Amino acid sequence: DTGVSQDPRHKITKRGQNVTFRCDPISEHNRLYWYRQTLGQGPEFLTYFQNEAQLEKSRLLSDRFSAERPKGSFSTLEIQRTEQGDSAMYLCASSPGDYLSNEQFFGPGTRLTVL
Amino acid sequence: GESVGLHLPTLSVQEGDNSIINCAYSNSASDYFIWYKQESGKGPQFIIDIRSNMDKRQGQRVTVLLNKTVKHLSLQIAATQPGDSAVYFCAEMFSGGYNKLIFGAGTRLAVHP
Numbered sequence: 127d128t129g130v131s132q133d134p135r136h137k138i139t140k141r142g143q144n145v146t147f148r149c150d151p152i153s154e155h156n157r158l159y160w161y162r163q164t165l166g167q168g169p170e171f172l173t174y175f176q177n178e179a180q181l182e183k184s185r186l187l188s189d190r191f192s193a194e195r196p197k198g199s200f201s202t203l204e205i206q207r208t209e210q211g212d213s214a215m216y217l218c219a220s221s222p223g224d225y226l227s228n229e230q231f232f233g234p235g236t237r238l239t240v241l
Numbered sequence: 242g243e244s245v246g247l248h249l250p251t252l253s254v255q256e257g258d259n260s261i262i263n264c265a266y267s268n269s270a271s272d273y274f275i276w277y278k279q280e281s282g283k284g285p286q287f288i289i290d291i292r293s294n295m296d297k298r299q300g301q302r303v304t305v306l307l308n309k310t311v312k313h314l315s316l317q318i319a320a321t322q323p324g325d326s327a328v329y330f331c332a333e334m335f336s337g338g339y340n341k342l343i344f345g346a347g348t349r350l351a352v353h354p
């Protein structure tokens with residue numbers, strides 16, 4: 127499967143714990159995006175990487191959230207001191223990044239439940 | 242799997258009928274639009290896209306119409322099939338920035354045999 131992959135698919139944690147999610151984009155896609163989706167809503171943009179550089183962060187991304195893409199390939203999203211309001215589906219998407227192709231390909235998501 | 246869009250507006254159609262799903266977008270500067278299909282427990286799946294220099298684009302069984310005057314987008318699905326049952330989202334983008342997608346609220350499509 128050469129699509130976007132995410133790990134884990136499901137994560138249940140207790141409030142106050144730290145969690146880390148991983149996203150592997152489609153090979154050679156230089157743009158990578160993280161989105162968050164809550165029940166009944168469309169995905170909301172969190173952050174964007176062009177290669178290894180994090181170029182934009184949403185105001186939704188509080189200080190407890192950090193994302194990295196150290197080698198311009200896979201990315202991690204960490205949430206520290208999780209809160210119940212962090213419960214959501216976290217989606218990763220990648221894009222080739224050239225003008226002719228703005229399409230973003232989404233992974234299956236990581237479903238986070240904070241108890 | 243967990244349901245996507247438990248409280249979304251629902252469009253119910255009979256198998257074989259045509260479906261029309263509507264969406265209003267917010268930013269008049271947006272110049273690229275995508276329709277995504279999302280099934281329970283899965284990420285959004287690309288259906289069709291359209292740039293702002295067009296007002297209509299056709300794919301296989303799907304057509305997207307864009308009306309920039311009223312900032313309205315629609316997705317038409319011909320001969321709707323049970324496999325089309327899902328939540329559908331429109332998304333807008335301003336390609337002069339970092340290409341982040343802004344998603345609409347979504348519509349659940351229920352296809353009945």
